[in-house]
Structures are given as structure tokens and as C-alpha cells.
Amino acid sequence: MKIGALSAKTGLSIQAIRFYERKTLLSKPERTQSNYRSYSDEALQQLMFIKQCRALDMTIEEISLVLEARANPENSCQDINETIDKHIENIEHRVDELKVLQKKLVSIRSNCASDTKIKECGVLHKLDSIVEVQSASKSNS
Amino acid sequence: MKIGALSAKTGLSIQAIRFYERKTLLSKPERTQSNYRSYSDEALQQLMFIKQCRALDMTIEEISLVLEARANPENSCQDINETIDKHIENIEHRVDELKVLQKKLVSIRSNCASDTKIKECGVLHKLDSIVEVQSASKSNS
């Protein structure tokens, strides 16, 4: 199977497949005499696994860890579970951050109707007023 | 005020300040005869405004729009409000995505205890099993 067929089957772009190879997530395939990549079904499975992990927003590095662990069936799967746990925590953290942001933004947005002039815009005033300069003597006021 | 002082007052790195200048968020400052940047308090205010916007996770481009709008006090502030509204929507969307992800991850994670071997790891099995290959007969040939 050449890279185009693999791309069609996985739904990943050809460039993405070559990118995963460069990142050593996907092992280097055989080459035809004309230097075309030639893939087995194993590569297909591997790529689908990678795709699944990416869909879960895992980074290349996280996927690397999982793949490495997966290569040793007798080892403990603790590392994998740690990776997943950490990843879940990261996402939780990001959600919390974004919620705080959203609240701030909605609060700021509430200061202006849509038909106001710039110089009277409550949103801009709010954005300006939050500004505080760090000085040597003064902290927060 | 030289760039080091400005960096200390704003809490932004020197490189970030130069970066904002390159991105034309911050107008080019005067230069001393030795080619050092020399800033006014206006630049300080501008930078704090930018910092505030970045803290709200607005992109450089969004901030550009807001700054441009802000430069014309008589104009309507509709553009600014639209920018903020769109930004709020983006964040909402991202939060929703992340929540879905988190659920999936927690569900996957629930398939394995920590002291299992790789070959019996429910997490790995789950990751593998979701995989589905696009076949030629279903989509295009």
C-alpha cells in the first residue's frame, strides 16, 4: 500500500503521515525500487491508533510514551495510566482557566451596548481600567 | 524610559515588547543616539492594555482590531463588541470540546487499574478498539 492509499484509509493527510514518521511515531516503511513508501496493514493499525490518541488531544510526546509502553506487553501499564491521568488533569485545568476567562469577558462585554461611540464604550473603559502598572513602592490598589 | 524599565513596570519580557513592536501592536518608540529604545508613559499604557487583552486570551490579530477601533473615538464601537462576542463564542466552543474529550478520557481510563500488565491493559484495548479504518467501498475509491 502506497502513502496515498494509506492516507485515504486513515483519513490522515499524506504530509501528516510523513510527519509522524519523522517524529518516529510511525516506523519507517519499506521502499519500492523507485523509493516510494510501501506500507503494511500493521502501519495502518498503528496510524489509526495515533489518530485516535490525537483525537483525544494527546501530544506527540504523550503518544510516544504510550507507544513505547505498548511495545512491552509484559511490563506494567502504570506509565500509560499516568500519562492518561496527567492528560486528564491538563484538560481539567484548561477548562477551569477558560471558564474564568469567559466570565471576565462576559462581564466586560456587559458594559457596552452595540450602538455606542468608541469614546463612550464601556468595554474599552473596562479594558483600560483593569490596567495597573507595577511600581517599586506600590503593588495593588 | 528604556526597555528594561518598561519590562519591569509592565511585567512583560523585553523580547515580548520587541515582538509587539514588530507586530505593530506597539508603535515604534524614539531612539537614543546609541539606538536604544526610549519609551513614554503612553507606551506603558498601551502595553498594559495589550497585556490585559492577552490575559483575556485574545490573539494578536484581535487586539490589533481593537486597537485600531480605539484610535477613532467618534466611530461606533460595534467592531469591538463583535470582536469580543466572537472571542467569547470561541472560548465557549473550546470549553465544550474539552469537556467532551475529558469524558471520553475518563471513560477510557476507567478500563484499567494501575497494576495491570500492558497486554491486559483495558485502556490500551479501548484505545485500539475505537479504531476504524475507512474502507474503499464506503467512501471514494
Place this chain on the structure above:
DNA sequence: TGTAAACTCTATACTAAGTATAGGGTCAAG
């Protein structure tokens, strides 16, 4: 058999929002 389309190859540049470094120049104090 010729050729044009479709496919593949490598290498490079680009994205966002900076950070980090190299290799210089400038300034104040001791």
C-alpha cells in the same frame, strides 16, 4: 509508443506567540 495526468519524493517555509541564544555595541562604577 508518446504523453499527460496522477502520484510520489525531499526540502523548505509558514502558522501563534513568544522564548532563547549568538555576537555584537553602550554605559556606569570602581
Place this chain on the structure above:
DNA sequence: CTTGACCCTATACTTAGTATAGAGTTTACA
């Protein structure tokens, strides 16, 4: 006069790919 603290520009690096150039290869069809 030299040391250290600044400052300058230019470049490379980060993530997870995407997009392109310029080349070579294979396939379809007349």
C-alpha cells in the same frame, strides 16, 4: 580600564502539522 549590566539585531526553536517548489515515477489512454 575593565567588569558587569544593559541594549541592539538576527536567527533558531517551540506544536502539529499544512503548503509549496521542483524533481522523479507510474498509470491511463490514444
